[in-house]
Amino acid sequence: MSSARRQYPFHLIEPKWQARWDHEQTFRAWNPGEDIPADHPFRKRHPAALPPKYYILDMFPYPSGAGLHVGHPEGYTATDILARYRRALGFNVLHPMGWDAFGLPAEQYAIKTGQHPRKTTEANIATFKRQIKSLGFSYDWSREVDTTDPNYFKWTQWIFLKIYNSWFNPATSKAEPIETLTYPPELRSDEEKRAYRDSKRLAFVSEAPVNWCPELGTVLANEEVIDGKSEVGGYPVIRKPMRQWMLRITAYAERLLNDLDSIDWSHSLKEMQRNWIGRSEGAEVIFRLADSEKSITVFTTRPDTLWGATYMVLSPEHKLVDEITTPEYRAEVEKYRAYAASKSDLERTELAKEKTGVFTGAYAINLANNERIPIWIADYVLISYGTGAIMAVPAHDTRDLEFAEKFSLTVIKVVEPPDGKDWRGFVDDGTSVNSSNPEISLNGLPTPEAKRKITAWLESKGLGKKTINYKLRDWLFSRQRYWGEPFPIVWKNGHHEALPESALPVLPPELQDYKPTASGEPPLARAKEWVNLPDGSTRETNTMPQWAGSCWYYLRFIDAQNPASLCDAKAERYWMGTGGSSATPGIDLYVGGTEHAVLHLLYSRFWHKVLYDLGYVSTPEPFFKLVNQGLILGEDNQKMSKSRGNVIPVDAPVKDFGTDALRLFEMFIGPLEMVKPWSTRGVEGVYRFLGRVWRLFVDEQSETELEQRLTTEQPGPELLDIIRLNPAIQDVTATPVQLKTLHACIRKVTEDLDGLRFNTAISALMVFVNEAMTWETRPRSVMRDFLILLQPFAPHLAEELFSRLYLKSELRLPYIPWPKFDPALLVEDMLVIAVQVNGKLRDTIVVPANPTQEEIEAAALKAEKAQPFLAGKIVKKIIVVPKRLVNIVVA
């Protein structure tokens, strides 16, 4: 926009109302038992008891140095509109915002410049906060949280201690305090008991391979490694075993999966979580070796194909490989194992096209038919899934077939495809064939039945059992970083020990150099005085991953300042909907991007369930309803990115068109969940609409006067006092037509907000304005209700116009009850009905409302333009759709 005339003085209006909301704390949410000031607008609306709660949450941002671009406010605008709508409906709305501020960029910047990450983080938060506040969202800022604030991460560490001091009791399928653990009788010494206890904790230590980036001198999280290279800088990443903290999320796999059925998330999001958890039902089968007493256990989902197992494969890392390899194959096996170990993840995926492997020289016995089958090792079998070994059924598994063809191994058909398809490589359900021995036969059985029968047989012989496997792995929870929560853990004589709660928060030490040490130890290890404690113990030097702080922030919002607990139990029950009312269990609506579809949402659900088991929260799930907003693309239809140069920072449109226009545009371009492109033209369009709203309400002369004063005077909110109401707005009774226009709008906006259809709600507001522009007198009552509808979308303009409408009003627009539409006002006297002949539209007729069937049929048969299509034809049937159309079927 260059020289275009300003549509309305948003630059005076928006700061004015933002300052007022701040000063008045208009959007404070109130906890049970809190004193509400007598003059607060919430108190005036709800003088007695607290009304039902509505907890609506945005995924809080990582405050980067670049500031907000126009993609950020999309979800925030949607939730703000709904928060304002719910307030008008009479709910106590919790709508908070905070900062997920630990993270790698601040630390990388510190390594480069020596600037403490706290400084960078504070500056970035200040920028983000200024920008978000300029958008006029109705957040309760008194509840702002910052994950890097010791008063916040004290409780992150506290939750870690709870996890550390718990175990998962398989009998109850719940986390319980570690004290309830019972020890097997053979464990006598304290040392043995400690080892057992430590092996059962929900937080445990394990030697695990990590992503080590030599170039950056640091370890990276999986999500920071893209195609085998570091996300930052694109340097190669290798696997390196290190001592790591893990969280036992796998214990919760079944509950994380099942409880998806109890929450209102999109189908695709639930599917992503289900796939990630990857439950798969099958059987473990024990194979005896041909020439020794040893045995190999495999996991298979197709025990019914046992007769087709013509060879076995161990993963190269399998611990039996050494024991079974025969001397003449040892050299080759060793060579292959070294080769497999040297492959990076990148190479593993790249080379996946071509199967590799070597024979060990050993044989196993296929227990179904007593055949000797060769045992191979190959890297297409993963050590980390199932038992790290498989029975290969090349006839009915694509990977096994590929391998068998390459190495000329036997292929035996054991499943008959249902419809004459080729059996080779057929992997779906069919009918078992060639599957019998003197004790059992599967022949003729459909696959599901064959699975049941063979599993029962294996179980009866002690050679197998029904098993469930998950793709989900335990959560690697430690990072070799500075800018994260330190663990509340010390090491003494080679054992880890929890610090007492009284030692929290554990603050990170001050450092000059944020790089890891030369030996690859985490940066915290540089702080010798911090690490070494007087009693000879040493502190854990890893820190927690960025996910830790975001796992539970929604709970802190409930009671953000509480020094005594992570949040007050009574407040938690109220806001999470278990206070005895019929409120939604958990957060009513959570809105954020799909990039968190798996990790954040899975980790968060996991922590919540642990806290639930231990009695600290009252619902099994944190987020009842969840919606993913779609990406906003650049004007070139490409994903916004610095490298493409198509990033639009929020400040530009806010300055040119105002934040109301920005908000309105982001909601108007399309459905919330869809991907949609930015368009500056489009913002101008809704900006013009807001200009029309302004002119609908204000006196033209007074506006001209304001414009003139603006050219000579310093702009300030007091200039708005020049503005007078449009003389067309009068205290008159609304006409039936005006009421119909208003109530059609109320109905559409209300229904669309309930269905999160912001774009069509806005078009309904436009339709109203287009109509109202033509009215010579505009009844004050009608215009008032329109402003209540407009307020959630364009709150600043709505507030300003409302204050013109009621100059002396004590009422505050955000708390005025939402209007109800009256269906009686929408009833039409006459209806326009479409007339079809054989399903094609030929004419329309006007009939009185509620006509009889006969009247409609008669009128339709007389419809002028339909006559040529009826002439000389026999009417076979007439279909009447009430209030819509008539279809005359002729032969």
Next chain:
RNA sequence: GCCGGUGUGGCGAAAUGGCAGACGCACAGGACUUAAAAUCCUGGGGCCUUAAAAAGCCGUGUGGGUUCGAGUCCCACCACCGGCACCA
């Protein structure tokens, strides 16, 4: 490869199985203006006719089907976007 989503005018889009294209952008014509901007009014899927219209025909990724009637439901395919990817 598997899972999920999306295909409708020049563009963003709308449509409980019932008048396809609401609303907006861009565009064109007109009013106002010395002129422009802004504003207000009007028009608008394509084809075919025509001075202009009316009428007619075609039209929601492709091909089938169900139905009095399909953008919407069913079957088979194509394209694009997102996720997972040797998970036995």
